[in-house]
Amino acid sequence: MTQQKRRPKATRSDGEQTRTAILDAAEVLFANNGINATSLRGIMEEAKVSVSLIHYHFGKREDLVRAVILRRIPQFEEERLSMLRRAQAATGDTKLRLLLEAYFLPTILSGTTNSTGMRTYVRFLTQLDLLGEAWADELIAEFFSDFQTRFLHEVGACFPELSETELYWRLHLLLCVGMYTAGGSGRVRKFSGNLVNPNDPKGFIDNLMPSLIAAIRPHRHDGDGPAK
Incomplete structure (x- = not known):
């Protein structure tokens, strides 16, 4: 009688490899196709695992x-908060420039110029932010509102004459610049015949940063006097 070979037991290492494969596949597909346009079956095929394993490791x-x-957020938050602390210790024009660098460099420019994984992650975050569904908004608030609140507080400390409404309009501008850059559509680069690459850190700092600094400062409205 032939003895049937036993299948080797799955190890902790096997489980971690499966989780990593699923996360890698989900990140790529969410970033490229959007959250709602990505099915669990598509993730299954990309990760080469069964749907049951996706449910087992992650649930819904x-x-x-x-x-x-969660996989990459510690790297983001550590760098952002470190740069924010540096900005808090500065004054005047230097403080405003460092605040904007803390806002953009770790999440946008580093994300679009470093490893492929980080570039994909930044695009994934953009897709999540644009989803517009309650559960997605709650996730964005849970992981990113703390930094946004601290950032606005520091900008408000630089320019106490700005109202809360004016501060939030400035945040809207920064979000638009950030998400379009992170989205990586390449439209400006293609339209300019590769003359402009928004994902180039030096180009971003040299060309956009002065305009963003000017936009953050208090400015004259129609019928108002000059900004203080």
Whole structure:
């Protein structure tokens, strides 16, 4: 009688490799196709695992999205908060420039010029932010509102004459610049015949940063006197 070979037991290492494969696949597909346009079956095919394993490791779709965020968020937050602390210690024009660098460089420019994984992650965050569904908005608020609040507080400290409404309009401008750059559409680069690459850190700092600094400062409205 032929003895049947036993299948080797799955190890912790196998489980971690499976989780990593699922996260890698989900991150790429969410970034490229959008959250709602990505099916669990598509992730299954990309990761070369079964749908049951996706459910086993992550549960429902929202839990998988949360896991994709959590995998790289410590790197983001550490760098952003470190740069924010540096800005807090500065004064005047230097402080405003450092605040804007803390806002953009770790999440946008580093994300679009470093590893492929980080570039994909930044595009994934952009897709999540644009989704417009309650559960996605709650995730964005959970992981990113603290930095946004601290950032606005420091800008407000630089320019106490700005109202809360004016501060939030300035935040809207920064979000538009950030998300369009992070989205990586390449439209400006193509339209300019590669003359302008928004993902180039030096080009961004040299050309956009002065305009952003000017936009953040208090400015004259129609019928108002000059900005203080």
